[in-house]
Structures are given as structure tokens and as C-alpha cells.
Amino acid sequence: MERAVDEDHLDMKGAAGTPVPVKETDTDERAQRARLSKVVLHDDDEHTYDYVVEMLVHCCSLSRESAFRCAVEVDVRGVTTVFYGTSEECGRRRDKIHAYGADPHLPRSRGSMKAEVQFR
């Protein structure tokens, strides 16, 4: 199931969507780890579906439909992966999520959702 539509994914998929294996060398393990990261979003009770969708479209460049599936997954499972890429790019996306602020639809919401970068 397609989740993320983002040009950052093109380093792991060819332009036509064909998986391109990441080159692996003994001396380049660190670089490989840097390429294989993901951003994981955690559930809470302070954010609405509307917020999650809007935030993921803005912060992770997901389509509205992909963002909604992530919103359902985080609601049902408690976590969802919202972005794949280099650790540097994942860090930037995580920071954007953390800077997005409270959910304006919900008066009790006082902050952003929690996200973290994980190695795949």
C-alpha cells in the first residue's frame, strides 16, 4: 500500500517505482545507516484526525489520502511511520512535526504530536 509520496523516497525507489538496492560496502556502514531511517509518529488524545492529516501533508509531503491512512494507523495501533529517508532528512521532518504546534480544533490541545527518528 502506498504510504508516502515524496521525492525524498526516490533515493530508495527508481523514478518508475522500481526498488533500487542501496549500495553496501564495509566502509560505508555509517552512510548506509544514515540512508535508512524513518520517522515514527506516536498517538495521543490531544489531536484530531483533521490535525494529523493537515500536519502530515504539511510536514511530510504526504497526499491527503496517505496522511489519512497514517492517522487511522496511529489511532488504532498507537504508532505509524510517516516518512522514510536519510537520518538527516528524517530529523528535519521530525522537527517540523514538533514545531507544528497545538491542534487548533481542540481547545485542550497544548502542543505538537510526538515523533521520533528510528533506524530501519
Added chain:
Amino acid sequence: MLLPDDLAGPILAYFGRLLGRPLDDRESLVALPACEILRLADLLPDGFLPALVGMLKGGGPGIFEKLLGDHEESNRDASERFFRRYMEMVLEPPEQGKDFNPLEAWLPPEACQDFAFLASRESFFLRQEIAHINAWIGPNFGLGPFPPGAQEEAWNALWTRITST
């Protein structure tokens, strides 16, 4: 949304009646195969889809995959129908037109006296178009108008006004 236990019984009875088999508890619902959960979703009126998701919440790591049809082609259409209907059910319709101002909708001026609340809305405020900021900040706080790109200046002016009164 996690449904309270006292609602779970009647809802499970209703789901079971639609499926033609008894559902004694949440576990029996969660244990259904993907095709049965999606068949149930098809049988439910739109208004009950949040209840279905609420009942499935916390049902283990595989429960979301069941909503995706366990990635089986035969479940694909049902899964897509579920997500489309659920999305239309739970998301607010996109606001259209220039007249809609998110600040007027979600940042009541009286709530801005609560410093913690106002501080938590900074990012939301800064994302708004300057025209919407001016339409909101002028009548409510006598500030502005601010030129294009001056969101931060407008925020600082608002914060100073609120904290100094």
C-alpha cells in the same frame, strides 16, 4: 476514540447481528479475518464507522493491516471503500472560499487572555495568511494592518498587547 465498556456490549451485539454470528467481546471482533471486518464495515451505516474503529483500537499490531485487507487483492476494493467512507465521515469538509478565516473559527479572542493557551497557538497563528490575520487582529485587538510576510511581527504585537494588559 476508545469506547467505554458499557457501550461495547450493545455495539458488539449490533455488529454480530449484521454479520450473522455472535460477537461475545472485543477480542472476538479483533480476531475476525480481514475480509469479515471489511464486510462488517460495508454493512454499517457511515455513522457507525467511528464505533468500529473505536472497538478495534488497541487490538494488536495486526489490526491495521486487517483494515488494509491484509494486503490481499480480493480485499482491496472493500478496504478502499472503508477508508474513503471513514475519511468523509471523520474529517471536516475542506473550507472553501476566501471568506473562511481559520483564526475566526479556532482562535476565540476571549481565550487569548489565557497566556498558556495563546502561547500554544503561536505556530497556528504564524501559518495563517496575512489577510486573515489582519481581518482578525484589527477588529479584535485594534492592531495592524500588517504587510505581507509580517506574520511574526503581528504575533509579537498580539503577544505584547495581551501580556501588557
